[in-house]
Amino acid sequence: MSALLEVRGLHAYYDKSHVLHGIDLDVPAGAIVSLIGRNGSGRSTTIKAVMNEVRHEGSIRFNGRDLAGLPTHQVARLGIGYVPEDRQIFPNLTVRQNLLLGCKPGQSGGRWSFDDMYAMFPRLRERENVPGGVLSGGEQQMLTICRTLMGNPDLIMIDEPTEGVAPMIVEQLGRLFVEIARRGVAIVLVEQKLMIALRISQVLYVIGHGEVVFRGTPDELAAAEDVRKEWLEV
Numbered sequence: 001m002s003a004l005l006e007v008r009g010l011h012a013y014y015d016k017s018h019v020l021h022g023i024d025l026d027v028p029a030g031a032i033v034s035l036i037g038r039n040g041s042g043r044s045t046t047i048k049a050v051m052n053e054v055r056h057e058g059s060i061r062f063n064g065r066d067l068a069g070l071p072t073h074q075v076a077r078l079g080i081g082y083v084p085e086d087r088q089i090f091p092n093l094t095v096r097q098n099l100l101l102g103c104k105p106g107q108s109g110g111r112w113s114f115d116d117m118y119a120m121f122p123r124l125r126e127r128e129n130v131p132g133g134v135l136s137g138g139e140q141q142m143l144t145i146c147r148t149l150m151g152n153p154d155l156i157m158i159d160e161p162t163e164g165v166a167p168m169i170v171e172q173l174g175r176l177f178v179e180i181a182r183r184g185v186a187i188v189l190v191e192q193k194l195m196i197a198l199r200i201s202q203v204l205y206v207i208g209h210g211e212v213v214f215r216g217t218p219d220e221l222a223a224a225e226d227v228r229k230e231w232l233e234v
Helices: 043-050 072-077 095-101 114-120 122-126 137-149 167-182 194-200 218-223 225-231
Strands: 005-014 017-027 032-036 055-062 080-083 155-159 186-190 203-208 211-216
Touching: 005 043, 017 032, 017 043, 017 055, 017 203, 017 211, 032 043, 032 167, 032 194, 043 055, 043 155, 043 186, 072 080, 080 137, 095 114, 095 137, 114 122, 114 137, 114 167, 122 137, 137 155, 137 167, 167 186, 167 194, 194 218, 203 218, 203 225, 211 218, 211 225, 218 225
Parallel strands: 032 186, 032 203, 080 155, 155 186
Antiparallel strands: 005 017, 005 055, 203 211
16 A cells, blocks of 8 residues: 655755755655654755755655645645744734634634644643744744644644753653544654654654665664664764
């Protein structure tokens, strides 16, 4: 059976810099797939290429459809949600208004509602009428993920969600990711914290110098000491 997202021979470029060198990636429906590796390895560039935010070559297919040449907004409308590392909330809009902006025009009966978001993150309910710009970093991370879910994606790609947030928020995010997958939404997680990736992922890809240097389960990575030493440990 085909994966929901299939990437083959992906090369990506920033101006004259050749960043990705033939990435292959498969994301099954409802699975959590983590891309891990050191800073600058090409993890974030991989998901930016899927969204057509960087110049790239190779095959990217989502739900059987070729994404070649599609602008970013059309990729999103096909059912791919993207949470960038810089969050990109609207600071002058309230929490509720930010969430409303995540809903697609004419959308009804999606997997997620305001009550779902507030049940998972009660802090967002408490701050429903507060401008997004005054939220803490962790609260903003919650908000941007929830805003993306309100668009009812089949796949959500999340870039460094635990960077700079409190350990309590990291635990909440981990539980949220498991719940997202339980509801049938696939996740591509770009993550530097190995422990959370090992705990919640079905498959992990280790990216090094723009190439996949390891693909396997958490147990297989835990057993691959040579891979961890060469590509992950500082």
